[in-house]
Amino acid sequence: xxxxxxxxxxxxxxxxxxxxxxxxxxxxxxxxxxxxxxxxxxxxxxxxxxxxxxxxxxxxxxxxxxxxxxxxxxxxxxxxxxxxxxxxxxxxxxxxxxxxxxxxxxxxxxxxxxxxxxxxxxxxxxxxxxxxxxxxxxxxxxxxxxxxxxxxxxxxxxxxxxxxxxxxxxxxxxxxxxxxxxxxxxxxxxxxxxxxxxxxxxxxxxxxxxxxxxxxxxxxxxxxxxxxxxxxxxxxxxxxxxxxxxxxxxxxxxxxxxxxxxxxxxxxxxxxxxxxxxxxxxxxxxxxxxxxxxxxxxxxxxxxxxxxxxxxxxxxxxxxxxxxxxxxxxxxx
Numbered sequence: 001x002x003x004x005x006x007x008x009x010x011x012x013x014x015x016x017x018x019x020x021x022x023x024x025x026x027x028x029x030x031x032x033x034x035x036x037x038x039x040x041x042x043x044x045x046x047x048x049x050x051x052x053x054x055x056x057x058x059x060x061x062x063x064x065x066x067x068x069x070x071x072x073x074x075x076x077x078x079x080x081x082x083x084x085x086x087x088x089x090x091x092x093x094x095x096x097x098x099x100x101x102x103x104x105x106x107x108x109x110x111x112x113x114x115x116x117x118x119x120x121x122x123x124x125x126x127x128x129x130x131x132x133x134x135x136x137x138x139x140x141x142x143x144x145x146x147x148x149x150x151x152x153x154x155x156x157x158x159x160x161x162x163x164x165x166x167x168x169x170x171x172x173x174x175x176x177x178x179x180x181x182x183x184x185x186x187x188x189x190x191x192x193x194x195x196x197x198x199x200x201x202x203x204x205x206x207x208x209x210x211x212x213x214x215x216x217x218x219x220x221x222x223x224x225x226x227x228x229x230x231x232x233x234x235x236x237x238x239x240x241x242x243x244x245x246x247x248x249x250x251x252x253x254x255x256x257x258x259x260x261x262x263x264x265x266x267x268x269x270x271x272x273x274x275x276x277x278x279x280x281x282x283x284x285x286x287x288x289x290x291x292x293x294x295x296x297x298x299x300x301x302x303x304x305x306x307x308x309x310x311x312x313x314x315x316x317x318x319x320x321x322x323x324x325x326x327x328x329x330x331x332x333x
Contacts, residue, residue, distance in 0.1 A: 035112040035126075042128045043189055044112075052123045056111050059127035064106060067188055074184040079177065082201045108133045135191045138182045142193050145179045153198055161283040162214045163252045167290050167327055169207040174329040176200050215242045217250035217284065220258050224275055224312040228258035231313050232279065235320035239328075250284045254323070256292075258316060260308040263298055271304040275311035277319040281327055291327040295319040 037044050045066060047058025106129070113126040149172045156168035176196075183193035216236055220229040232254060233243055244250040256279030263272035280292035295318050299311035 035128075037112060037126065037128045041131055043131060043134075044126055044128045047125050047127065048122050050121070050123065052114060052116075052125065055114070055123040055125040056127070059111065059125045060106060060109065063109060063127045063129060067185060070188050071181055071184040074187065075177075075180045078180050078184070082204060107137065129189070131189045131191070134189055135186060138186050139191075139193065142179055142182050142186075145175050145182070146196055146198075149175045149179070149196075150198060153203065161251075161286060161288070162210050163281070163283045163290050164288070166207065166210045166214065169203055169210070170328040172200075172203055173207060176203075211240055212242070214251040215244035215249060216252045216254055216281075217244045217247045219247065219253060219255040220279070221256075222258040222260075224258035224260045224277070224308065224316075227309055227312040228277055228279075228316040228319075231316040232320040235317065235324065239324055247284065252290075253282045253284050254279055254320075255282065256280055258312060260312055262304065265300075267300075269302055270300045271302065271307050272298060272300045273304060273307040273311045274298045275308065275315035277312070277315045279316075279319055279323060281323060291323050293319050293322045293326065295322065 043063070043066070045059050045062035047055045047060070047062055049055040049058050109127055109129045111125055112128050113124075115124050116122070117124065152168045152172040152175070156165045156172070159165045159168065179193075179196070186193050218229050218233050218236070220232065222228070236254065237243060247253060256277065258275065258277045258279075261274050261276070263274050265272045274296060275298075276294075276296050278292075278294045281290045282288060283290065295315045297311050297315035297318065299307050299314060301307035301310055
């Protein structure tokens with residue numbers, strides 16, 4: 001029979017064995033009880049760093065990473081499936097939109113347990129996201145986006161102009177990418193989004209068809225018209241739009257003014273020029289404006305003529321980029 005001393009030695013041996021296996025209770029701040037975060041109710045991540053603030057940031061960053069790595073691959077698979085049949089350029093555009101839309105809104109995240117490991121000289125913190133709260137918010141956001149998409153599709157249905165149909169379809173597509181990101185967030189926390197009330201595959205097919213069939217005529221006036229027209233035409237072609245040599249057969253027109261002027265700056269031997277570009281995208285038949293933009297740029301060179309070329313190329317490149325952003329996705333809220 002084991003006597004008291006033998007039992008004591010066995011107990012001590014078991015204690016050190018447990019300690020060696022890493023069974024260590026998380027020390028809390030004085031007077032603070034450990035907060036329980038059941039997996040069914042919370043999504044959590046732990047951060048470690050040399051200071052408590054850095055540990056909190058590391059926990060938030062890790063929680064974001066859990067979402068973003070899953071969301072990007074998950075949503076990209078969905079987008080590729082729905083856009084099957086579109087051109088590679090068209091798919092690449094959607095993927096580009098997706099890369100911008102995957103940042104996670106961590107509203108509702110709380111920093112819970114915090115502790116310090118004296119042996120490792122390291123602070124720890126836990127970031128916790130309540131699943132039910134996130135689910136309710138993201139489902140509501142999806143409902144709002146679905147309503148916006150349906151409004152754009154209704155607008156497209158009422159338009160005769162292919163340009164304005166395309167503008168509404170483009171806005172619906174950009175909104176849909178945001179919707180799919182939210183749907184993917186829901187899957188990360190173990191929930192599902194409701195089915196959309198529209199057929200996005202049909203919308204994407206219609207978008208690609210209009211874009212491939214609609215020709216755009218570029219007509220620019222002013223002292224910098226040659227550089228501007230060339231730069232704008234290149235930008236449109238790069239986005240998959242077809243160009244027309246004649247206004248009479250075009251479905252849309254990009255027109256405006258491009259002027260070069262000298263800048264009075266005394267900095268020999270450099271010469272400076274300013275380029276001003278004002279362009280709009282219009283329906284060729286009705287003349288209604290779908291998007292417009294104005295841009296000024298300044299550039300320097302040893303030659304005034306070369307300074308003018310440089311400034312105009314920069315201004316018209318930025319103007320066409322901004323014009324396409326407005327037209328294809330709408331103004332950011």
